Amino acid sequence: MTPREITVSTHLLLHHLLPFTLSLLQPPHHQPVHVPTLVPHAPTPLTRSRFSAEAQLDFTTRCNASCFHRAEQEEQMTDKLAFETLYADGFRTLTTVEVEDDDDALHPTHAPEWRWRRRLKRRMKRQIYGADGRFNIQGDDFLMDYPFSTAVRISTGCTGVLVSQQHVLTAAHCVHDGKDYVHGAQKLRVGFLIPPSVNGTKAGLIPNKKPLVRWVRVKRTRVPKGWIQGPQEVSMDFDYALLELRWPHRRPFMRLSVAPSSDDLAGNRIHFSGFDSDRPGELVYRFCPVEEESSELIYQHCDARPGASGSGVYGRVWDDALERWERKVIGIFSGHQWLEIDGENRDYNVAVRITPLKFAQICYWVHGNRLDCRQD
Numbered sequence: 001m002t003p004r005e006i007t008v009s010t011h012l013l014l015h016h017l018l019p020f021t022l023s024l025l026q027p028p029h030h031q032p033v034h035v036p037t038l039v040p041h042a043p044t045p046l047t048r049s050r051f052s053a054e055a056q057l058d059f060t061t062r063c064n065a066s067c068f069h070r071a072e073q074e075e076q077m078t079d080k081l082a083f084e085t086l087y088a089d090g091f092r093t094l095t096t097v098e099v100e101d102d103d104d105a106l107h108p109t110h111a112p113e114w115r116w117r118r119r120l121k122r123r124m125k126r127q128i129y130g131a132d133g134r135f136n137i138q139g140d141d142f143l144m145d146y147p148f149s150t151a152v153r154i155s156t157g158c159t160g161v162l163v164s165q166q167h168v169l170t171a172a173h174c175v176h177d178g179k180d181y182v183h184g185a186q187k188l189r190v191g192f193l194i195p196p197s198v199n200g201t202k203a204g205l206i207p208n209k210k211p212l213v214r215w216v217r218v219k220r221t222r223v224p225k226g227w228i229q230g231p232q233e234v235s236m237d238f239d240y241a242l243l244e245l246r247w248p249h250r251r252p253f254m255r256l257s258v259a260p261s262s263d264d265l266a267g268n269r270i271h272f273s274g275f276d277s278d279r280p281g282e283l284v285y286r287f288c289p290v291e292e293e294s295s296e297l298i299y300q301h302c303d304a305r306p307g308a309s310g311s312g313v314y315g316r317v318w319d320d321a322l323e324r325w326e327r328k329v330i331g332i333f334s335g336h337q338w339l340e341i342d343g344e345n346r347d348y349n350v351a352v353r354i355t356p357l358k359f360a361q362i363c364y365w366v367h368g369n370r371l372d373c374r375q376d
Contacts, residue, residue: 059335080226161312
């Protein structure tokens with residue numbers, strides 16, 4: 001076993017032993033999160049998509065102080081929570097929504113404020129920060145083990161995460177460029193990794209044998225109107241989409257959670273696994289601390305390359321019902337953002353936060369009713 005393989009195995013072992021360490025931690029002291037109720041209206045038919053957009057895997061945006069601190073009006077938020085549904089035959093509908101009991105969700109008093117945790121040097125090398133801290137997940141013991149088994153491939157070149165027996169959460173830009181759906185969205189598929197040994201091949205006799213992929217067609221795709229902005233500037237705030245598979249899968253999935261403040265994450269760390277383009281055929285895992293956070297985005301320096309977009313960003317979140325720390329999806333990895341604050345350019349890899357409103361929306365997409373959409 002090489003030194004790197006030992007290091008990888010050690011990190012992954014610690015990843016699985018972490019629950020025992022977490023059991024010694026005290027639960028965070030915070031008030032229960034209020035999750036509003038989304039009331040959908042009757043869908044309106046739209047013209048068929050042209051599927052004219054090009055998939056953009058290296059998604060980068062720029063933001064300044066006014067962009068970062070902008071506050072959405074109630075009407076704007078309600079409009080952006082409307083959503084478009086794309087069916088496999090190209091038919092589309094638009095569903096507008098109303099938000100009930102939304103005062104706390106639209107104007108939260110507990111929303112994180114922007115803060116510089118430390119003075120950072122300007123970074124010019126994008127997406128990989130210093131030494132590459134990513135780990136290839138190999139072998140049946142890890143590749144098919146939870147939570148790595150919840151990561152799936154998207155046929156447009158991105159990653160997704162299983163969030164129910166029939167639903168995959170991914171980044172909106174993997175299927176839509178803000179104006180139209182991408183070419184590959186017309187016959188969108190989700191890929192499940194199958195290790196060589198499961199496929200009947202003795203992996204130990206074939207060094208570096210890549211896992212196979214079983215592809216499943218997508219029944220329908222849902223994208224928030226906050227992403228579909230026409231000629232306006234595309235924002236990362238609503239860079240998420242939900243894919244519904246034609247058939248249920250039998251693998252474990254990861255539950256969703258409203259993203260807590262980073263101070264309430266175990267170890268202040270986030271984790272995600274994806275299919276980075278520079279390591280074809282490999283599932284790549286990484287973790288890192290949260291650097292900064294806004295009400296809509298999580299800023300971090302987890303090493304990532306194109307292809308990781310759409311990965312489910314998860315952390316150890318305290319579950320009041322179970323009275324223990326649980327891995328839950330709290331965001332979706334979007335891409336890279338340059339921030340110009342106080343005359344300085346600072347770069348980050350960015351994940352979209354699952355806010356109470358986004359949780360209510362995604363939960364409705366998954367369950368199809370309002371009764372099952374309450375924060376645990």
